[in-house]
Amino acid sequence: MKQWEKNIRQVTPYIPGEQPKMEQVVKLNTNECPYPPSPMVAQAVAKMDCGKFRLYPDPEVSELVGAIAEYEKVPTERVFVGVGSDDVLGMAFLTFFNDTKPVLMADVTYSFYDVWANLFHIPFETVPLNEQLEIEPEDYFKENGGVVFPNPNAPTAIAMPLSSVEKIIENNQDVVVIVDEAYIDFGGQSALRLTEKYDNLLVVRTFSKSRAMAGMRIGYAVGSEKLICAMKAVKFSYNSYTMNQAAIEAGVAAIRDDDYFKKIVGKIVETREQAKKKLTELGFSVTDSKTNFLFATHQTMAAEAIFEQLKERNIFVRYFKKERIDNYLRITIGTEKEMEILYDALREILS
Amino acid sequence: MKQWEKNIRQVTPYIPGEQPKMEQVVKLNTNECPYPPSPMVAQAVAKMDCGKFRLYPDPEVSELVGAIAEYEKVPTERVFVGVGSDDVLGMAFLTFFNDTKPVLMADVTYSFYDVWANLFHIPFETVPLNEQLEIEPEDYFKENGGVVFPNPNAPTAIAMPLSSVEKIIENNQDVVVIVDEAYIDFGGQSALRLTEKYDNLLVVRTFSKSRAMAGMRIGYAVGSEKLICAMKAVKFSYNSYTMNQAAIEAGVAAIRDDDYFKKIVGKIVETREQAKKKLTELGFSVTDSKTNFLFATHQTMAAEAIFEQLKERNIFVRYFKKERIDNYLRITIGTEKEMEILYDALREILS
Numbered sequence: 001m002k003q004w005e006k007n008i009r010q011v012t013p014y015i016p017g018e019q020p021k022m023e024q025v026v027k028l029n030t031n032e033c034p035y036p037p038s039p040m041v042a043q044a045v046a047k048m049d050c051g052k053f054r055l056y057p058d059p060e061v062s063e064l065v066g067a068i069a070e071y072e073k074v075p076t077e078r079v080f081v082g083v084g085s086d087d088v089l090g091m092a093f094l095t096f097f098n099d100t101k102p103v104l105m106a107d108v109t110y111s112f113y114d115v116w117a118n119l120f121h122i123p124f125e126t127v128p129l130n131e132q133l134e135i136e137p138e139d140y141f142k143e144n145g146g147v148v149f150p151n152p153n154a155p156t157a158i159a160m161p162l163s164s165v166e167k168i169i170e171n172n173q174d175v176v177v178i179v180d181e182a183y184i185d186f187g188g189q190s191a192l193r194l195t196e197k198y199d200n201l202l203v204v205r206t207f208s209k210s211r212a213m214a215g216m217r218i219g220y221a222v223g224s225e226k227l228i229c230a231m232k233a234v235k236f237s238y239n240s241y242t243m244n245q246a247a248i249e250a251g252v253a254a255i256r257d258d259d260y261f262k263k264i265v266g267k268i269v270e271t272r273e274q275a276k277k278k279l280t281e282l283g284f285s286v287t288d289s290k291t292n293f294l295f296a297t298h299q300t301m302a303a304e305a306i307f308e309q310l311k312e313r314n315i316f317v318r319y320f321k322k323e324r325i326d327n328y329l330r331i332t333i334g335t336e337k338e339m340e341i342l343y344d345a346l347r348e349i350l351s
Numbered sequence: 352m353k354q355w356e357k358n359i360r361q362v363t364p365y366i367p368g369e370q371p372k373m374e375q376v377v378k379l380n381t382n383e384c385p386y387p388p389s390p391m392v393a394q395a396v397a398k399m400d401c402g403k404f405r406l407y408p409d410p411e412v413s414e415l416v417g418a419i420a421e422y423e424k425v426p427t428e429r430v431f432v433g434v435g436s437d438d439v440l441g442m443a444f445l446t447f448f449n450d451t452k453p454v455l456m457a458d459v460t461y462s463f464y465d466v467w468a469n470l471f472h473i474p475f476e477t478v479p480l481n482e483q484l485e486i487e488p489e490d491y492f493k494e495n496g497g498v499v500f501p502n503p504n505a506p507t508a509i510a511m512p513l514s515s516v517e518k519i520i521e522n523n524q525d526v527v528v529i530v531d532e533a534y535i536d537f538g539g540q541s542a543l544r545l546t547e548k549y550d551n552l553l554v555v556r557t558f559s560k561s562r563a564m565a566g567m568r569i570g571y572a573v574g575s576e577k578l579i580c581a582m583k584a585v586k587f588s589y590n591s592y593t594m595n596q597a598a599i600e601a602g603v604a605a606i607r608d609d610d611y612f613k614k615i616v617g618k619i620v621e622t623r624e625q626a627k628k629k630l631t632e633l634g635f636s637v638t639d640s641k642t643n644f645l646f647a648t649h650q651t652m653a654a655e656a657i658f659e660q661l662k663e664r665n666i667f668v669r670y671f672k673k674e675r676i677d678n679y680l681r682i683t684i685g686t687e688k689e690m691e692i693l694y695d696a697l698r699e700i701l702s
Binding site for chain 1 (some may be wrong): 353354355356358359362364365370381383384385386388392393396397399401402403405406407408410434435437438439441445446447448449450461466467468469473482487496509515521524525526527550551559563564565566568583584585587588589590591592593594595596597598601658700
């Protein structure tokens with residue numbers, strides 16, 4: 001090994017859900033939306049002025065921030081946008097988690113939280129979910145340097161009632177509390193309005209799930225003006241331009257088409273409720289999902305074996321070989337047709 | 352101040368060049384290309400399948416990496432892409448600069464290098480340029496934890512001959528050497544082929560200047576397979592999806608249209624050479640720019656005053672109130688028409 005190789009940063013690579021390149025697969029492994037984005041997105045792209053690409057994009061991203069602020073009924077000063085909610089969350093960690101006390105996060109939760117904590121030298125402590133894989137608000141009442149949790153949680157799919165979320169915030173007013181609402185549109189109760197009551201609450205959202213825009217990388221945060229102002233300062237201090245012109249214009253179109261948004265979310269929720277029944281009939285236990293995926297464990301067959309056999313049939317779901325959840329599958333809700341293919345395959349595999 | 356506010360990260364905000372929102376300005380302040388991107392970019396956007404936006408983009412960005420590799424005549428394993436060269440450079444700092452010895456950078460250079468060093472807790476040392484504002488290769492022969500410099504340097508616009516660049520690399524084989532070639536297409540000698548000889552050399556490029564794509568945020572690095580592999584591991588460890596689908600498709604189209612690229616670069620170089628003469632006639636001293644901007648100081652009138660008076664006439668150039676260069680203007684090369692407006696305004700201001 002050469003001298004310079006000794007100074008390469010050592011990391012544990014993240015293994016994202018497979019993005020198979022062949023056609024003809026049923027892809028239920030990365031919680032994407034089974035429907036295309038709003039037709040208004042295609043219209044916005046069609047009339048895009050590519051001549052503008054020669055200029056740097058507006059660093060304040062005012063157009064998209066404005067559209068989101070209007071949608072969420074908050075002033076523009078309370079909105080921060082980024083390259084997917086991963087970018088927004090990472091920026092929030094970097095901006096707010098600078099205490100010597102540990103940031104609290106669940107033991108089973110979104111897998112990037114501890115990665116960012118390590119990346120930014122942030123001490124953290126994992127708090128076990130209860131036996132039913134739920135977050136217990138009281139577990140977050142102890143001294144800490146910040147709190148972060150998704151609601152609904154992933155990959156468990158379980159939502160906390162708003163009263164429990166508020167209990168956590170109420171008892172943590174000396175630190176920043178981040179509620180990651182990537183999946184909130186599928187049935188959870190949002191904490192967004194609580195940002196008016198608690199200036200230390202940051203609510204993070206994404207266009208990747210309910211708005212069918214994973215490919216365009218758009219996420220945002222809503223919080224008090226103080227929180228958003230601090231995030232902007234950190235962001236501008238080291239990378240002023242991250243949202244490209246196409247994402248800005250497509251994003252504005254997507255958030256303005258509320259009818260389409262409600263229609264596809266409604267369809268996904270309907271398919272999910274049906275899927276809960278079907279999987280239960282097939283011998284699975286599923287959590288009470290309020291997301292666009294199911295978290296399921298089978299009474300007799302090991303999750304990993306089901307995962308492998310589905311894959312052989314070109315059906316991709318997600319399996320995490322991780323303590324506590326290594327007998328669960330995370331299954332994205334697809335179209336009704338895709339789900340029928342899944343049920344048929346499961347019937348075969350389990351028979 | 353509330354308790355949580357004490358834990359907000361303290362930063363010095365970066366002030367990017369103004370992006371005036373009114374029309375009718377002459378914008379020569381952020382080194383953008385005065386010409387639109389290749390017509391093939393508009394074609395690629397017009398035929399973009401927005402239905403695909405529902406899916407996460409290919410995390411390997413294979414399509415764009417492939418097009419760049421083909422253009423640069425290197426294997427795909429030696430190419431890394433990111434959201435503008437800022438993203439690529441930041442990732443390189445994070446990946447390679449983990450020594451306790453200081454990273455060497457010039458005292459007058461791209462303003463984000465020390466910002467990233469601070470952000471990632473990287474020790475660094477600034478090495479003064481010589482009296483002619485040039486990099487002296489010998490100054491970089493001392494012990495260090497890495498070396499980074501732009502060639503041509505910014506904002507001085509001065510290029511180093513390839514032999515000097517190689518001297519720096521030759522004398523620094525125990526660390527990673529990053530050559531930031533954001534402006535190389537306008538007349539400098541690229542170190543890209545040296546990546547075949549030195550496995551510790553990383554050459555970074557951008558689509559923002561010579562490819563007229565600042566608005567789409569695309570940058571890339573070419574280096575040995577070992578270097579690129581390490582950068583990918585770090586990137587994937589904390590944010591797998593950053594390049595959006597539109598940037599990928601527009602980027603492929605842009606790099607494939609070599610004729611158009613050569614045409615606009617040729618025009619800019621021609622206008623630049625003319626601008627050198629014109630500014631000299633107006634009493635400026637200009638460095639021997641090999642970039643798409645001029646670095647100019649006037650014999651009698653203070654740079655800041657010229658800057659302010661140009662701004663009053665809706666002509667935006669860049670002024671840095673910074674030691675050693677606080678009597679210089681950085682003037683982006685615009686279209687010939689824009690430059691004529693500039694010359695006229697300067698004539699008025701200086702008379």
